[in-house]
Amino acid sequence: MLERLNQALDHIEDRLRGDLEAAELARITMTSEYHFRRLFSALAGMPLSEYVRRRRLTVAGAEVLAGERSLLEIAVRYGYGSGEAFARAFRAVHGIGPGEARRTGAALRSQPRMSFRLVVEGNSTMRYRVVEKEAFRVIGRGTRVPLVHEGENPAIAAHIRSIGQEALDRLALLSDGEPQGVVSAVTHLSESREEGAELDYWHGVVSGADVPDGFDALDVPAGTWAVFEDEGPLPQAIQYLWRDVFTQWFPSNPYASRPGPELLSVRPSADWTTARAELWIPVERTEA
Incomplete structure (x- = not known):
C-alpha cells in the first residue's frame, strides 16, 4: 500500500500543471476515492486538496520570481481561470500577492514534496x-x-x-x-x-x-x-x-x-x- 501511495504522489507531481482527478489517484492505490481521501488526510495531516494547492503554488511561486512568464500565463498554467483567482490563492499560501512578490523578490513559503515511509516504533499491536x-x-x-x-x-x-x-x-x-x-x-x-x-x-x-x-x-x-x-x-x-x-x-x-x-x-x-x-x-x- 505504501508503494502505491507514493506512486500516487508521483502522479500528483506530474499533474501540477494540468488536470488532476482524485479518482485517478484512487485507481493507482487500488482503492475507492472515498478511502483514498481519508487515508491521505490521516497520513499527511492535511486534506488532499490542500496539499495539491500548496504544491502547485510552491512551484508557481518559483516561476513568479523567475520572471520569465507573465502572471496571467502562470495563472493559466497552474489551473486558475483568472489572474484575480490566482492572486487570491497565491496570497493565501505565501502571505503576499504575486505582483508584489515579483517586484520585491520577497521570500515565499514552500510546501515540500511528500513521500510516505514505513516507520517502526514500539512493539504494540492492535x-x-x-x-x-x-x-x-x-x-x-x-x-x-x-x-x-x-x-x-x-x-x-x-x-x-x-x-x-x-x-x-x-x-x-x-x-x-x-x-x-x-x-x-x-x-x-x-x-x-x-x-x-x-x-x-x-x-x-x-x-x-x-x-x-x-x-x-x-x-x-x-x-x-x-x-x-x-x-x-x-x-x-x-x-x-x-x-x-x-x-x-x-x-x-x-x-x-x-x-x-x-x-x-x-x-x-x-x-x-x-x-x-x-x-x-x-x-x-x-x-x-
Whole structure:
C-alpha cells in the first residue's frame, strides 16, 4: 500500500500543471476515492486538496520570481481561470500577492514534496475483529458538531448533557445489539477529516425496539465492520485509537473504509480517568 501511495504522489507531481482527478489517484492505490481521501488526510495531516494547492503554488511561486512568464500565463498554467483567482490563492499560501512578490523578490513559503515511509516504533499491536452485521438502527438523539482531534469536544459534551441522565438511563434499557450499551455514532464526516469540519453526532443505543417519544433513529444498512479494542486514559486513548486505525491499520491490511457511521462504545473507570473502548469502522475488502 505504501508503494502505491507514493506512486500516487508521483502522479500528483506530474499533474501540477494540468488536470488532476482524485479518482485517478484512487485507481493507482487500488482503492475507492472515498478511502483514498481519508487515508491521505490521516497520513499527511492535511486534506488532499490542500496539499495539491500548496504544491502547485510552491512551484508557481518559483516561476513568479523567475520572471520569465507573465502572471496571467502562470495563472493559466497552474489551473486558475483568472489572474484575480490566482492572486487570491497565491496570497493565501505565501502571505503576499504575486505582483508584489515579483517586484520585491520577497521570500515565499514552500510546501515540500511528500513521500510516505514505513516507520517502526514500539512493539504494540492492535486488537481487531471483522464482523458481518445485518441492517440495524441507533436510537437516540443527533446533532451537528465540529471535529476536535485532541482533548474534550465541548459541543459533544453539551449535547450529552442536554439529553439528561434520566433519558440516558431509559435509552440504556433499550440496548439489544452490538455494540452494547450507550454508544456514539458519527456520520457525514468530511473525507479530509480536518480539524473543525462538521459531522453528525448521535448518542444512543443499537436497538430493534420501537422509537420512544423524544428520540430519533439512525438507520444503518447491512455491511462489514472492523472492530477495534483499546484501553487507556480519557480522552486521548480514544482519539489515538481512531488515528491509529487510519494511519497504521488500513495501510497494513486489505481493507478500505466505506461510507457509514463509525460507532464507539466507551466503558469508563470509576474515576473517569481511563476507559475501555470499542470502535466500529465500516469497511470493505480490497485486493491484497
